[in-house]
Every structure is written in C-alpha cells, then in structure tokens.
Amino acid sequence: MSIDATDRQIIAATQAGLPLVPQPYAAVAQELGLGESELCDRLRAMQKSGVIRRIAVAPNHYALGMLANGMSVWDIEDERIADLGPQVGALEFVSHSYERPRALPDWPYNLFAMVHGSDRDEVEAKRQEVATLLGAACRGSDILYSTRILKKTGLRLRSKEG
Amino acid sequence: MTLDATDRLILNHLQEGFPITPDPFHVVAQELGLDEADLLARLERMKTDRIITRFGPFFDAEAMGGAFCLCAMAVPEEDFEAVLTKVNARPEVAHNYERSHHLNMWFVLATETEEEIEAVAKSLERETGQRVLRFPKLREFFIRFRVAA
Numbered sequence: 001m002s003i004d005a006t007d008r009q010i011i012a013a014t015q016a017g018l019p020l021v022p023q024p025y026a027a028v029a030q031e032l033g034l035g036e037s038e039l040c041d042r043l044r045a046m047q048k049s050g051v052i053r054r055i056a057v058a059p060n061h062y063a064l065g066m067l068a069n070g071m072s073v074w075d076i077e078d079e080r081i082a083d084l085g086p087q088v089g090a091l092e093f094v095s096h097s098y099e100r101p102r103a104l105p106d107w108p109y110n111l112f113a114m115v116h117g118s119d120r121d122e123v124e125a126k127r128q129e130v131a132t133l134l135g136a137a138c139r140g141s142d143i144l145y146s147t148r149i150l151k152k153t154g155l156r157l158r159s160k161e162g
Numbered sequence: 163m164t165l166d167a168t169d170r171l172i173l174n175h176l177q178e179g180f181p182i183t184p185d186p187f188h189v190v191a192q193e194l195g196l197d198e199a200d201l202l203a204r205l206e207r208m209k210t211d212r213i214i215t216r217f218g219p220f221f222d223a224e225a226m227g228g229a230f231c232l233c234a235m236a237v238p239e240e241d242f243e244a245v246l247t248k249v250n251a252r253p254e255v256a257h258n259y260e261r262s263h264h265l266n267m268w269f270v271l272a273t274e275t276e277e278e279i280e281a282v283a284k285s286l287e288r289e290t291g292q293r294v295l296r297f298p299k300l301r302e303f304f305i306r307f308r309v310a311a
Contacts, residue, residue: 011219015218015221016216017216020205020206020217021202022185023185025183040182040184043182046221049225050222051225051226052221052222053220053221053222054180054219055219056220057172057173057176057177057180058215058217058220059213059214060213060214063213064213071268085303088303089302089303090303097302098299098302098303099299099300099301099302099303100297100298101296101297106264106265106295107234107265107295107297112297144263147260147261147262148259149259149260150246150258150260150267150269151255151269152258
C-alpha cells in the first residue's frame with residue numbers, strides 16, 4: 001500500500017473533518033483543484049487499503065456524560081481471543097479494544113478494553129459485565145484509571161512524500 | 163445541551179460509517195427517515211456544542227507509514243518527576259498518562275519505523291534505569307461507541 005502526494009493533500013485537507021454541506025466531497029475537491037470523482041476514487045482506494053479506517057462521527061464522551069473511564073485488561077486464553085475479542089469490542093460501553101502481548105511475569109494481560117461510564121461505580125459495574133461475558137476463558141483481570149495526563153500531543157502528519 | 167432521540171439515532175448511525183458518494187447526507191437522511199437539511203442542522207449544532215469531536219475520515223497512522231507502541235514503566239514514586247522529565251523530553255512520546263497501578267506511567271511512542279521504537283525504548287531504559295515494557299498492538303477489535311438510545 002502506498003499513498004502519493006495527492007493522497008497526502010487529501011489527508012491534510014480532511015484531517016480536521018468534512019464540511020457539513022450537501023456535497024462535502026465536491027467542496028473538498030474544489031479546494032484541492034481535483035475533480036470530485038477523482039477525490040472519491042482516491043478516498044475509496046484509501047479505505048480499501050486501510051489508510052482510512054472509516055469515515056464517521058466521533059462523539060465526545062465527556063459531553064455525553066461519560067465522565068469516567070478505565071483501561072480494563074484481561075488475561076484470556078490464547079485460543080479464545082479471536083472469538084472473544086470482537087465480542088468485547090462490540091460492547092456499547094467499550095471504545096477501544098486491542099490484543100497486545102503479555103509481559104510475563106509482570107503483566108499477564110493480553111486484552112485491553114477502554115470502558116466508559118458516567119462515574120467510577122458504573123465503570124466497575126461494566127467491568128463486571130465484561131467479566132461475565134468472558135467467563136472461564138478469562139484467568140485474571142485488572143483495571144487502570146488514569147490519575148493524571150502527563151503529555152498529550154496530536155499525532156503529526158509527516159510532510160515528506162511517501 | 164440535551165440530545166433527543168433523533169440526535170442519538172444520528173450519532174449511532176454515523177459512527178458506523180458514512181458513504182463516499184456525491185450526496186452523502188441525502189443518502190443518510192433517507193436511511194434514517196430524516197430531512198437532509200434537518201440532518202445537517204443537527205450535525206452542525208452538535209459540532210458547535212462539542213458533542214461531536216470530529217466528523218470525517220479516520221486515518222490509520224500505521225497504514226500511512228509509521229510505527230506506534232504503547233509502553234509502560236513502573237517508576238518509583240521518588241523518581242517519578244525526574245523520569246517524567248526524561249520521558250516527556252522525547253518528541254517520539256505522543257501521549258503519556260499516570261495510571262493507578264504498579265506500572266504507573268503509560269505512554270505511546272510514535273516513530274517512522276519499528277526499529278526506532280526499539281531504539282527509543284532502549285535509550286529511555288538506559289537513561290532512566292527503568293524497564294520500558296512494550297505492548298504493541300497485535301490486533302484491533304472493532305472500535306466504536308454507542309450512545310444509549
């Protein structure tokens with residue numbers, strides 16, 4: 001998969017979002033001096049290759065009253081994670097869910113899932129729901145709450161052409 | 163602001179995806195049984211009120227080239243600020259959170275190549291005298307977030 005300079009221009013022009021107008025792709029295309037159909041073809045190609053995960057809305061958890069979140073972590077039997085991981089990822093209160101390697105002996109957990117709730121108690125209750133879903137395939141779990149943001153920088157798009 | 167049932171319907175629907183077609187809002191409005199102008203007005207309002215953080219393409223930084231790795235360290239309380247200064251000084255450190263755990267510092271390294279992830283992690287270990295545990299993403303399960311309808 002490779003993207004060219006025009007794709008990078010498209011990424012730069014849409015990183016902040018699509019305009020809320022009836023023909024958003026035509027508006028972006030005009031801004032870049034491209035045809036609308038070329039822009040759409042390139043967006044489709046990037047979506048197909050995985051450069052674009054999806055075109056969608058990202059709601060603000062805090063504004064929706066989901067004020068608490070915890071990074072729940074689970075030790076799942078290796079042969080069950082392909083089946084159980086997507087079930088955890090599909091839960092309505094889970095926003096991100098990944099399989100990651102264990103770091104034994106310090107860290108036995110291989111499934112990470114961000115759990116959201118209106119407060120800490122709700123997050124704990126939802127953590128129990130995940131535990132119930134995982135059942136005997138889960139050998140242990142923990143939840144980590146963030147106590148301080150130490151650094152937060154956006155991921156910068158490299159300007160070099162790739 | 164408060165969200166009504168239609169706002170919630172829109173949020174849930176548009177988290178799943180948005181079509182690449184000349185009149186995408188018209189298509190979505192039809193799917194939801196809404197008027198296109200009403201859909202656009204509601205999106206505009208939710209964006210202004212910061213209910214919507216972003217609306218548009220979500221790019222996979224790894225697919226664009228680049229490497230990312232979640233890392234964690236168990237930093238003794240008395241060394242925390244000194245280690246933090248060293249870790250945060252690296253431009254490769256994108257996010258860093260203190261968390262309630264023995265592993266109390268969690269950050270993301272973002273570099274151009276996998277080799278650089280290793281190099282930065284090892285260099286941080288030398289510099290701080292602490293292990294940097296690496297938790298690269300092996301698999302991602304479907305990411306979304308639904309609003310209670």
